[in-house]
Amino acid sequence: MIKKRSKISAEFNTASMSDINFLLLIFFLVSTMFAVEKGLPMALPGQQSKSVKLKKENVLTLQAFANGSIVARGTGPLALHEVQRFIQNKLIQNPKLVIVIETHPDADYGLMIDLLDELRLADAEYISLRTMKTGS
Numbered sequence: 001m002i003k004k005r006s007k008i009s010a011e012f013n014t015a016s017m018s019d020i021n022f023l024l025l026i027f028f029l030v031s032t033m034f035a036v037e038k039g040l041p042m043a044l045p046g047q048q049s050k051s052v053k054l055k056k057e058n059v060l061t062l063q064a065f066a067n068g069s070i071v072a073r074g075t076g077p078l079a080l081h082e083v084q085r086f087i088q089n090k091l092i093q094n095p096k097l098v099i100v101i102e103t104h105p106d107a108d109y110g111l112m113i114d115l116l117d118e119l120r121l122a123d124a125e126y127i128s129l130r131t132m133k134t135g136s
Contacts, residue, residue: 054098057094058094058096058097058098059097059098059100060072060073060074060087060090060097060098060099060100061073061074061099061100061102062078062083062099062100062101062102062115063102063103063104063132064101064102064103064104064107064111064112064115064132065104065107065132066104066105066106066107066108068107068108068111070083070111070115072086073102080111080114080115080118083115083118083119083122084118084119084121084122085122087099087118087119087122087124088122088123091122091123091124096126097124097126098126098127098128099119099124099126099127099128100127100128100129100130101115101116101119101127101128101129101130102130102131102132103129103130103131103132104131104132104134105131105132105134112129
């Protein structure tokens with residue numbers, strides 16, 4: 001009697017491997033959530049914006065110094081946790097108030113961001129950013 005030898009192949013078909021890889025790639029692209037940077041929502045002036053003259057009583061300047069201190073010009077020094085309440089009171093007195101954050105060039109960038117956060121919490125709508133002259 002003759003035995004039939006079954007051929008067991010040591011190879012496997014790789015023709016559909018590229019299809020499987022492509023489908024896996026599409027699956028992971030569709031199902032992956034990408035991190036989106038939110039940032040600070042601000043309306044920046046465009047090319048056609050013009051300078052506006054403001055009355056002195058409608059402008060409040062907050063100065064951020066290199067040593068971390070905050071001074072409301074014309075009022076005096078403030079702690080960071082006092083800024084929100086201070087601005088809310090000023091906005092009740094004058095709703096058209098424009099707050100200018102004047103930052104020293106050597107000041108920590110985080111201090112300016114913290115001031116912006118406090119102004120947002122106080123519902124300040126008109127904010128201007130400026131760098132302090134080093135002689136100030």
